[in-house]
Amino acid sequence: MKTQMLAAIAGLGLLLASSTSHADQSIEQIYGVYCVQCHGLQRNGTGINVPALSVKPRDHTEAKGMGDTPDDELFKAIKEGGLAVNKSVLMPTWGRVLSEDQIKGLVKYLRQVCKCGK
């Protein structure tokens, strides 16, 4: 009974581990397609479009500013755009392109990039 239980838990663990690492990989790809154009290869707000932007994109590596922004605000900014969180229209609305799960994944990914909490 106990061993069966253990095996089941181990199995579940494996399943979770493999599914999250897969998700992380594809989330990184999503960042690389949609976000990198402005936030940049270094994730610090220095993308290829930056010379054309009147407002600098958020530096995702900056622990202070990112740490002060709660998850639900990050989610809203990605889904509904900068205007929805009193920021610039230059941050687009990605809610028609990305799924809620992908956006949640991006929020989690941003926490890894900034190495900061909340």
Add this chain to the structure above:
Amino acid sequence: MKGLFLAVAGLTAVFLSSAIAADKLDPSCGGCHALAKPTDTSLERLLTRKGPDLWFAGSKFNKEWLVSWLQDPKPIRPAGYPYFKNIKKGAKHDEIDQSKIAAHPKLKKADAEATAEALMALKAPADLVPAGAFKGDMKGSRMGGLAFIKFRGCVACHQGENGEGGLSGPRLTDAGARLQPDFIAAYTSDPQRFDPHIWMPTSNLKDLDVQRLTAFLVQLGQGGK
């Protein structure tokens, strides 16, 4: 291997469904461009694509522009296609890695004319690019210009007037010469209907916005305002 199979299957589908148009096109075109609507709508396809889709070319381009561009194919997308494969870190911001961007195949005059003819036969379904999507009111173009640069932020990704703007989307500096007005309106209102994962956002624009933006883009590259 699976990729190869898909490519072969894709090509077969292309040649079956638009046999009339496609047999006038050089077979090499299909190696980089989808000439029939792709059945694969995954993000994976976007990541491995070698050129923009042409299956709705006949509802997108102005024929005269095609004839001349095919003979002298100057870059449209400043960072090539797709942009994210051709960029590198720079001193102040990411830069285009020109070494990764190959020149487009160039056609002789007679071939360009025949090719343009064949491409113009690749029409989008009527509900994708509805006739009359742009209602033709050019008076909104000034407001459209403001929306492009300021209120809607299109300039973040597109070069507009005077070639000023971002680099991850196609140059729209000569949009009026290159693109059909109905296409501009339809694409601007919902890019993902054309291209499921394309990195242009859908911004829930009101029809009035779309009309003004289209008027602005239509007069770009038409010479004078």
